[in-house]
Amino acid sequence: MSELTPTPQGPMTDKEMKRAFGWAELEPAEPVVAGSYGTWRLIYHVGEYGMDDGGTLMVCWRFATDWGKPQFDDPSAPNFCSLETDGAASLRARFDAKGGVRPWRKSTIIDVYDDGLREGEVIAITFGDTSGGSPGIRAQTFCEYTFEWRVLANPFATGEFILLPDAPEIEIVPGPAERLVCILPSRANAGEQFEAIVKAEDIWGNPARDYEGTVRFDAEGFEGLSERYTFSTDDAGVVRLPASVIDQGEHWLKVRDEALGAEATSNPLVAAEEMLTQRIWWADLHGQSEETVGTNTAEDYHRFAREYGCLDVVGHQGNDFQVTPENWEEFQRLAREYTEPGRFVALLGYEWSGNTAGGGDHNVYFRGTDEQIHRSCHALIPDKATVDTDRYPIESLFEELRGRDAIAIPHVGGRRADLSRHDPQVVPAVEIYSAWGQFEWQLTESLAMGHRVGVVAGSDGHKGRPGASYPGASQFGAYGGLTGIISEELTREAIFDALRARRCYATTGQRIVLRVQCNNHPMGSELTANEPVLLTVCCVGTTGIRTVEVLRGDEVVHTHDPLADAPLSDDRVRVIWSGARIRGRDRATHWDGRLLVADATIERAEAWAFDGPQEGLTHVSERAVEWESITTGDEDGVDLWLSSAEEAQIRFQSAPASFDCKVGELGREPFVLDAGGVGQQVAVHRLPEGTPPRRISFTWSDDPPPGTSAYWVRVTQDDGGHAWSSPIFVDRR
Numbered sequence: 001m002s003e004l005t006p007t008p009q010g011p012m013t014d015k016e017m018k019r020a021f022g023w024a025e026l027e028p029a030e031p032v033v034a035g036s037y038g039t040w041r042l043i044y045h046v047g048e049y050g051m052d053d054g055g056t057l058m059v060c061w062r063f064a065t066d067w068g069k070p071q072f073d074d075p076s077a078p079n080f081c082s083l084e085t086d087g088a089a090s091l092r093a094r095f096d097a098k099g100g101v102r103p104w105r106k107s108t109i110i111d112v113y114d115d116g117l118r119e120g121e122v123i124a125i126t127f128g129d130t131s132g133g134s135p136g137i138r139a140q141t142f143c144e145y146t147f148e149w150r151v152l153a154n155p156f157a158t159g160e161f162i163l164l165p166d167a168p169e170i171e172i173v174p175g176p177a178e179r180l181v182c183i184l185p186s187r188a189n190a191g192e193q194f195e196a197i198v199k200a201e202d203i204w205g206n207p208a209r210d211y212e213g214t215v216r217f218d219a220e221g222f223e224g225l226s227e228r229y230t231f232s233t234d235d236a237g238v239v240r241l242p243a244s245v246i247d248q249g250e251h252w253l254k255v256r257d258e259a260l261g262a263e264a265t266s267n268p269l270v271a272a273e274e275m276l277t278q279r280i281w282w283a284d285l286h287g288q289s290e291e292t293v294g295t296n297t298a299e300d301y302h303r304f305a306r307e308y309g310c311l312d313v314v315g316h317q318g319n320d321f322q323v324t325p326e327n328w329e330e331f332q333r334l335a336r337e338y339t340e341p342g343r344f345v346a347l348l349g350y351e352w353s354g355n356t357a358g359g360g361d362h363n364v365y366f367r368g369t370d371e372q373i374h375r376s377c378h379a380l381i382p383d384k385a386t387v388d389t390d391r392y393p394i395e396s397l398f399e400e401l402r403g404r405d406a407i408a409i410p411h412v413g414g415r416r417a418d419l420s421r422h423d424p425q426v427v428p429a430v431e432i433y434s435a436w437g438q439f440e441w442q443l444t445e446s447l448a449m450g451h452r453v454g455v456v457a458g459s460d461g462h463k464g465r466p467g468a469s470y471p472g473a474s475q476f477g478a479y480g481g482l483t484g485i486i487s488e489e490l491t492r493e494a495i496f497d498a499l500r501a502r503r504c505y506a507t508t509g510q511r512i513v514l515r516v517q518c519n520n521h522p523m524g525s526e527l528t529a530n531e532p533v534l535l536t537v538c539c540v541g542t543t544g545i546r547t548v549e550v551l552r553g554d555e556v557v558h559t560h561d562p563l564a565d566a567p568l569s570d571d572r573v574r575v576i577w578s579g580a581r582i583r584g585r586d587r588a589t590h591w592d593g594r595l596l597v598a599d600a601t602i603e604r605a606e607a608w609a610f611d612g613p614q615e616g617l618t619h620v621s622e623r624a625v626e627w628e629s630i631t632t633g634d635e636d637g638v639d640l641w642l643s644s645a646e647e648a649q650i651r652f653q654s655a656p657a658s659f660d661c662k663v664g665e666l667g668r669e670p671f672v673l674d675a676g677g678v679g680q681q682v683a684v685h686r687l688p689e690g691t692p693p694r695r696i697s698f699t700w701s702d703d704p705p706p707g708t709s710a711y712w713v714r715v716t717q718d719d720g721g722h723a724w725s726s727p728i729f730v731d732r733r
Contacts, residue, residue, distance in 0.1 A: 014165035014166060017162075017164065017165050018047065018164070018165060018166070019047060019048055020047050020048055020049055021047040021049060021153050021155055021162050021164060022044055022045050022046045022047035022051075022153055022155070022164065023044075023045050023047070023164055023165070023166065024042060024043065024044045024045070024059075024149070024151040024164060024167070024168060025042070025043050025045075025168060026040060026041070026042050026043075026149055026168035026170065027040070027041045027043070028040070029168065029169075029170055030170070031170065031171040031172070031173045032139045032147075032170055032171070032172055032173065033139070033172075033173060033174070033175045034139060034140060034141050034142055034143055034172050034173065034174055034175055034202065034204050034206055035138060035139060035140075035141040035175065035202075035203065035204045035473075035613075036138070036139050036175070037078070037128065037135045037136035037137065037138050037139070038128055038136050038137065038139060039126065039127065039128040039129065039130055039136050039137070040126075040127045040128060040137070040170075041124060041125070041126050041127070042059060042124070042125045042127065042149060042151070042168065043122050043123070043124045044057055044122060044123040044124075044125075044151065044153070045120070045122055046087075046117045046118065046119055046120060046121045046122065046123075046155075047119060047153075047155070048119045049119075049155050049156070050116055050117055050118050050119055050155060051089070051112050051116055051117040051123075051153070051155045052112070052116045052155060052156055052157045053089065053112065053113060053114065053115055053116045053157070054111075054112065054113065054157035055112045055116070055117075055153070055154050055155050055156065055157045056109060056110065056111055056112065056153075056154040056157075056161075057109075057110040057112070057123055057151070057152070057153055057154070058099065058100065058107050058108070058109050058110070058151070058152045058153075058154070058161060059107065059108045059110075059125065059149055059150070059151055060099070060100040060104035060105070060106065060107045060108075060149075060150040060151075060152065061104070061106040061107075061147075061148075061149070061150070062103050062104060062105075062106070062148070062290075062293070062295070063102060063103045063104075063105040063106060063293050063462070064103070064293060064294055064295055064462035064463060064474070065106060065140050065147075065474070066140055066141050066142075066472045066473040066474035067106075067137070067138065067139060067140045068128075068137040068138035068139075068473075069095055069097075070093075070095045070108050070127060070137065071095070072093050072094070072095075074134075075129065075131070075132025075133060075134060076132050076133035076134055077134055078134060078135055078136070078137070078138065079128065079134070079137045079138065080128070080129050080132065080134035080137075081093065081108070081125060081126060081127050081128065081129060081137065082125075082126045082129040082131075083110060083123070083124070083125055083126075084123075084124045084126075085117065085121065085122060085123050085124070086121050086122055087115070087116075087117040087118060087121035087122075088114075088115040088116075088117075089112045089113065089114060089115040089116055089117050090112075090113050090114040090115070091110055091111065091112060091113075091123065092110070092111050092113070093108060093109065093110045093111070093125070094108075094109055095107070095108050095109070096109055100150075100152070101380075102293060102322070102380065103290075103292065103293040103322075104150050108125065108127075110123060110125065138473070139172060140172050140472075141204040141206075141470075141472040141473050142172065142204060142205075142206060142295065142463040142464065142465060142470075142472055143172050143173060143174055143206050143207075143296075143464070144171070144172045144295050144296060144464070145171055145296055145300070146169045146171065147169060147170050147171065147172050148167050148168070148169050149167055149168045149169070149170075150163070150167045151163075151164045151167055151168075152164065173209075174202045174206035174207060174208050174209055174210075174237070175202035175203060175204070175206070175208070176202060176208060176210070176211075177200040177201065177202060177208035177211040177213060177237070177257075177260060177262070178201065178202055178203040178208075178260075178262070179200075179201050179203075179262050179264065180198060180199065180200055180201075180215065180255055180256070180257060180260075180262045180263065180264040181198070181199040181200075181201060181264055181468075182196070182197065182198050182199075182253055182254070182255045182264045182265065182266035182267075183196075183197040183198075183199070183266060183267060183310045183511070184196055184197070184251070184253055184266045184267055184268075184269040185269060185279075186267065186268065186269060186270065186279075186280040186282070186484070186511055186513050187269065187270050187271075187272065187278075187279050187280055187513075188244070188245065188269055188271060188272075189271060189272050190244075190245055190246060190247055190248055190271045190272070191244055191245075191246075192244055193224070193242055193243070193244050194242075194243060194244065194269075195240040195241065195242065195243070196222075196225060196240070196241045196242075196243040196253055196266070197238065197239070197240050197241075197310050198215055198229070198238070198239050198241070198255055198264075199237060199238045199308070199310070199468075200213065200231065200237045200238075201237070201468075203613055204470060204472060204612070204613070205465065205468055205469075205470030205472075205612075206465075207236065207237035207238060207308050207468075208237045209233070209236045209237045210233055210237075211231050211235075211237050212230070212231050212232060212233060213230070213231055213257045213259060213260050214228055214229070214230040214231075214257065214259070215228060215229055215230075215231070215255050215256065215257050216228045216255070216256055216257075216258070217229075217253065217254070217255055218253070218254035218255075218256075219243075219253060219254075221245055221246055221247065221251050222243050222244070222245055222246070222251065222253060223243065223244045223245070223246055224241075224242050224243045224244055225241060225243045225253075226241075229241065237308075238307065238308055238310075245269060245271050247271065248271040248272060248273050249270070249271055249273070250268050250269070250270050250271075250540050250694070250695055251268070251269045251270075251271065252265050252266050252267075252268055252269075252694075253265070253266040253269075254266070265542075267510065267511035267512075267513075267542050268511075268512075268513050268540040268541070268542065268694065268695075270513055270540055278486050278487065278488050279486070279487060279488055279489075279490070280484045280485070280486055280513065281312035281313055281345075281484070281485045281487060281490055281495065282311055282312050282313070282467075282482050282483070282484060282485075282511055283311060283312065283313035283314065283315070283456075283458075283482065283483040283484075283485055283495070284305065284309060284311055284313075284314055284315070284458050284459050284461070284466040284467045284469070284480060284481075284482060284483075285313070285314075285315040285317075285347070285363065285365075285409075285431075285456055285457075285458040285483055286315055286317045286351075286363055286411065286431065286434060286458030286459060286460045286461075287301060287314075287315070287316060287317065287458065287459050287460060287461035287462070287466045287469070287480075288301075288316070288317060288318050288319065288351075288460075288461070288462055289301040289316065289318070289464065291318055291322070291323070291324075291327045291330070292318035292319045292322040292323060292327075293318075293319060293322070293462060294318075294461070294462045294463070294464060295462060295463050295464035296464040298316060298318075298327075298330055298331060298334055299330075299334060300464060301314075301316060301464055301466060302314060302316065302334050302338045302346055303338075304464060304465060304466060304467075304468075305344075305346075305466040305467055306338065306344045308465070308467070308468060309465065309466045309467020309468050310467060310468075311344070311466065311467040312344065312345065312485075312490055313344075313345045313346075313347065313483075313485060313490075313495050314338075314344075314345075314346055314347070314466050314467070315346075315347045315349050315363065315365060315458065316331060316334070316335075316346070316347075316348075316349065317349055317350055317351040317363050317364075317460075318331070318350055318351060319350075319351050319353040320350050320351060320352055320353050320373065320375035320376055320377075321353055321375060321376060321377050321378060321379040321380050321381065322379075322380040322381065323350055323373060323375070323381070324381055324383070325383070325386060328350075328373050331348060331350070332348060332369050332370065332371075334346060335347065335348035335369045335492075336369045339492055341489075341490060341491045341492075342489075342490050342491075343490070344490075345490060345491065345492050345495050346492075347365050347366070347492065347495070347496070348365070348366045348368070348369045348371060349363060349364050349365040349366060350363075350364055350373055350375075351363050351364070351411065352364050352374075352375070352376050352391075352394070352397055352408065353376050353415060354376035354377070354392055354393060354394060354397075354415070355376075355415055356415050356416055356417070356418055357418075358376065358392055358393035358394060359393050359394020359395070359397070359417065359418050359421050360394070360410070360411075360415050360416050360417035360418045361410070361411040361412070361413055361414075361415045361416065361417055362394065362397070362408040362409060362410055362411060362417060362427075363408065363409045363411050363431065364397075364401070364406060364407070364408050365406065365407050365408075365409070365496065365499065366405060366406050366496075367405035367406070367492065367493060367496040367497075368405060368492075369492075371406070372389060373389070374389055374390065374391040374397060374400050374401075375389070375390045375391070376390065376391070376392045376397075377390055377392060378390065393421075394418070394421050395421065395423075398423035398425075398426045398427075401426045402423065402425050402426055403425070405496070406426070407426060407427070407428050407429075407496075407499060407500055408423075408426050408427055409427065409428070409429050409430060409431055409456060410427065410430045410431065410442060410446075411431045411434075411460070412431065412434070412436060412437075412439045412442060412583070413434065413436045413460050413585075414585045415585075416583055416584060417430075417442070419442065419445055419446050419449060419451070420449065422446075422449065422451050424451070424452060427451070427453060428453060428454060428499060428500050428501070428502055429453050429454035429455055429456050429499065429502060429504065429726065430442040430443055430446055430453050430454075430455060430456075431455075431456050431457065431458060431506075432455050432456075432457060432506055432724060433457040433478075433481035433506055433507075433508055433722075433724075434457060434458050434459055434460040434478070434480060434481055435459045435460050435461055435469050435471060435476040435477075435478055435479065435480045435481075436460055436476060436477070436478070436587075436632060437477055437478050437580055437587060437588075437631070437632025437633035437634055438478065438508070438632070438633035438634040438635075438722075439633055440633075440679075440714075440724070441583075441678065441679070443455055443712070443724070443727075444553070444554040447553050447554065447710045447727065448553065448554065450708075452502075452526065452710075452727075452729050453502070453726075453727075454499075454502030454503075454504055454505075454523070454524050454726030454727065455504070455505060455506040455712075455724050455725070455726050456483040456499070456504055456506055457481025457482055457483050457506035457507060457508070457509075458480065458481055458482075458483065459480025459481065460476075460480070461480050462476070463476075465480075466480075467480075467482070468480075469509075470611075470612055471611045471612045471614070472612065472614070473612070473614040477588055477611065477630050477631065477632035477634065478508070478611050478632060478633075478634045479508065479509045479611055479612075480509055481506060481507060481508055481509050482506075482507050482509055482510075482511065483504050483505070483506055483507075484504060484505045484506075484507065484511075484512075484513075484514065484723075485498050485499065485503070485504045486498060486503040486504065486505075486515075486522065486523070487503065501524050502523065502524025502525075502726040502727075503522055503523060503524045503726070504523075504524070504726055505523065505723060505724060505725045505726055506723065506724045507721065507722065507723045507724075508634070508720075508721050508722045508723075509721070510541070510542040510717065510721040510723070511542060512539065512540070512541050512542060512715060512717070512721065512723040513538075513539065513540040513541075514538075514539050514713070514715060514723045514725055515536075515537070515538045515539075516535065516536070516537050516711075516712070516713050516725040516728065517535070517536045517728075518533050518534070518535050518536075518711055518728040518730065519533050519534055520536075521728060522728075523712075523725045523726045523727070523728055524726045524727075524728065525728050525729070526728075526729045526731070527728070527729070527730055527731070528730075528731045528732070528733070529704065529730050529731075529732055530732060530733070531703075532701050532702060532703040532704075533701065533702055533703075533704060533711075533730055534699055534700075534701050535550060535699065535700050535701070535702070535711060535728075536697075536698075536699045537550070537560070537696070537697065537698055537699075537700070537713055538695075538696075538697045539695070539696045539697070539713075539715050539723070540694060540695045541694045541695070541715070541717050541721070542694075542717065542719075542721065543694065543717050543718050543719050543721070544691055544692030544693060544694055544717065544718040545562065545692050545693060545694065545695075545696050545715060545716070545717055545718070546561075546563075546692050546716045546717065546718050547559055547560065547561050547715075547716045548560040548696050548698075548713060548714070548715050548716075549713065549714045549715075549716075550700060550702075550711060550712075550713055551711070551712050551713070551714060552702070552704070552709050552710065552711055553709070553710055557702060558700050558702075560696060560698050560700075562692055562693050562696060563688040563689075563690050563692055564668075564688075566688040566689045566690045567688065567689050568645075568667075568668070568686050568687070568688055568689070569645065569686065569687050569688060569689050570644070570645055570646070571603065571641050571642050571643070571644070571645050572639065572640070572641055572642075572645070572686075572687040573639075573640045573642060573645055573648070573650070573663055573684065573685065573686060573687065574608060574637060574638070574639050574640070574684075574685040574687055575595060575637050575638050575640070575650070575652065575682065575683070575684050575685075576608070576609075576635050576636070576637035576682070576683045576685065576720075577591050577629070577631065577635070577636055577637060577654070577656075577657070577675075577681070577682045577683075578631050578633075578634065578635040578636070578679060578680070578681060578682075578683075579631060579633060579675065579677050579678055579679035579680030579681055580631065580632050580633040580677055580678045580679065580680065581677045581678070581680070582677065582678060583678055587632050587633070587678070588630045588631070588632050589630060589631050589632070589656055589677060589680055590629075590630050590655060590656075591627070591629040591630065591631060591636065591654050591655075591656060592627065592628050592629060592654065592655070593626070593627065593629075593652070593653050593654025593655070594619075594624055594625060594626040594627070594653050594654075595624065595625045595626075595638065595640075595650060595651065595652050595653070596623060596624050596650070596651040596653070597623050597624070597640075597642065597648055597649070597650060597651075598623075598648070598649040598651070599644075599647045599648055599649050600642045600643045600644045600645070600647050600648035600649075601622040601623065601642070601643045602620065602621070602622055602623065602624075602625065602640055602641070602642060603641045603642060603643055604640075604641040605617060605620045605625045605638055605639065605640055605641070606638070606639045607627070607636075607637075607638060607639075608636070608637040608638055608639050608719075608720060609634075609635050609636055609637055609719065609720030610629065610636050611634070611636075614628075615627070615628055615629050615630065615636065616628065616629075617638065625638055625640070633678065633679065635720055637720070642663070645663045645664065645686060646663070646664040647663075647664060648662075648663040648664070649661070649662050649663070650662075650663060650684060652682060652684075656675045656676075656677070656680055657673055657675040657680075657681075657682050659673050659682070661684050663684070663686060666684065666685075666686040667686070668686075668688075670683040670684055670685040670686075671683065671684040672684075691718075692718050704730050704732045705732065706732050706733065707731075707732065708729055708730070708731050708732075709729070709730045709732070710727035710728070710729050710730075711727060711728045711730065712724065712725050712726065712727040712728070713725040
């Protein structure tokens with residue numbers, strides 16, 4: 001069953017195929033609200049060849065989908081599916097997440113046994129059978145114009161599968177608005193006009209296209225905004241309004257819909273001042289569309305990035321072994337046509353997807369648009385005419401790109417990059433955060449190897465939502481990241497040059513403003529110093545900032561804690577679990593568990609840094625909290641308000657770690673339990689009194705040791721959001 005592949009059909013027409021091998025239909029076929037529960041009945045009509053005893057039917061969904069996992073054992077549980085036939089055969093079914101050929105991996109497989117089926121008989125699969133008490137099956141949580149139920153038949157019991165024509169399709173549409181999002185540029189001069197963006201999203205992060213609410217603005221310090229704005233369906237869930245700020249300094253725009261009970265505060269806008277003289281452009285450098293393993297078309301992807309993701313820059317990185325010559329021509333066209341200097345930049349690129357043994361995933365970006373793709377292989381490209389342009393292993397690609405206007409950035413997703421195979425002329429940065437998780441080790445291990453690299457982040461989104469890549473309910477465990485690119489101009493050339501020069505930083509998706517300088521040199525710089533160096537840091541968060549850490553290599557050499565002098569809280573405790581099981585593909589750590597409190601009561605408990613509605617607190621009482629959670633290098637946790645932190649004892653219970661902790665014995669340093677894996681740990685923090693500030697600026701001096709020191713900054717917000725600067729490399733001889 002590991003080699004299930006469609007068989008070439010020869011010259012048969014679709015009509016002849018249906019008559020010979022059968023056809024499938026789906027009931028109902030109306031649009032479906034993303035993430036809703038329902039029932040769908042797929043009916044396969046047997047063709048004139050019949051279905052032999054030992055034959056198989058397979059219904060395949062795309063790899064990226066997070067449709068509920070079909071199960072056939074518990075009629076009362078979610079996602080229950082049932083089978084029936086009007087023929088003499090017996091049926092049994094199973095779900096295999098890797099049953100089909102990429103990208104059609106997720107497969108419901110039905111075996112026919114004890115007898116065969118004849119022409120005109122049917123196999124009916126009820127996805128979400130509610131007759132035994134099941135609520136149905138959960139639909140995919142993200143929108144798709146043509147969600148396809150691809151059906152393949154193995155009527156001769158040979159193991160060779162025939163793809164049936166005219167696969168059933170349905171549209172996945174957004175649900176009602178649940179929240180607002182407000183976005184501003186990160187920098188603008190006082191009096192300069194810009195666009196203030198307000199979006200409405202459903203519970204899963206899709207644009208709420210039918211939203212017709214009225215929003216009100218708290219716009220102190222802004223000019224040009226009306227007191228309120230009423231959305232129409234023509235807005236399709238997003239509106240751009242002209243505005244400006246009056247004074248220098250930091251500004252946040254607040255917006256609320258009282259009827260919806262939703263409010264949002266924008267990212268910070270900083271009107272020009274000494275530390276923030278250049279622009280910051282926001283990029284999602286990594287994602288895919290349905291031409292490879294993603295959702296919706298590449299054109300839809302670029303349109304979403306510009307209109308709904310509200311990005312300045314986007315990269316489209318299809319897996320190379322699936323990018324046909326026709327796909328590449330289309331990607332080139334989109335990079336040309338969607339780039340509008342001053343408004344939006346689309347970088348041409350692809351994901352070189354060689355196995356880790358050959359160097360692993362690297363995202364390739366070009367300065368221009370008339371460029372040749374050099375793949376790792378032609379594995380899923382039927383036409384092998386261009387196989388001579390392949391470059392494998394990674395050293396062959398580096399040699400091809402060296403001296404050209406092209407860069408390659410190591411990536412961790414399924415295949416992870418082999419960091420030991422490095423070319424300083426081609427590789428300017430590493431990707432340390434995406435929807436796959438948090439990979440700070442890509443930076444620290446690269447630095448330990450002597451590589452001079454910066455950092456970027458992206459979504460590696462497969463859901464067609466660059467710039468707003470929510471995790472949904474799939475193996476993508478985190479919200480997609482963003483790269484802040486520092487450049488005065490928004491042109492393809494200026495953006496590419498900034499990435500190559502490491503004038504960029506990574507965030508966990510929040511538009512955090514970050515500037516780091518060393519002896520007045522910007523992040524990414526290389527300099528020589530034979531005396532102490534002065535680092536200057538300015539950070540403005542989307543919420544309060546807990547700490548800003550300065551690292552030299554992998555060592556924290558300075559921590560700026562704005563509440564260091566505040567007394568410890570009498571009641572607040574934060575418990576954080578984090579990390580990943582392994583560096584490879586199936587890295588997710590499942591932390592489902594509970595926390596028990598003795599000698600105190602839980603007055604209040606709130607989920608901390610969970611990534612979406614698929615995770616969260618499932619039970620809260622005076623003595624216990626329970627949760628469902630996965631981490632993929634990132635962090636989840638719970639905030640507790642206790643009747644007495646001094647007296648409380650905590651018992652933490654989950655599969656990766658269990659322990660007891662006396663809260664009253666904690667000082668400013670947390671209790672930390674190492675749980676193995678890649679950064680797997682649990683930390684119990686006794687929080688200080690007070691609210692952390694949203695702006696932190698400081699200078700710090702260090703006397704670097706002989707050799708090369710890489711100084712970089714890690715920002716941690718109160719909501720768990722992070723920003724990481726690209727290092728500044730100081731040579732001391």
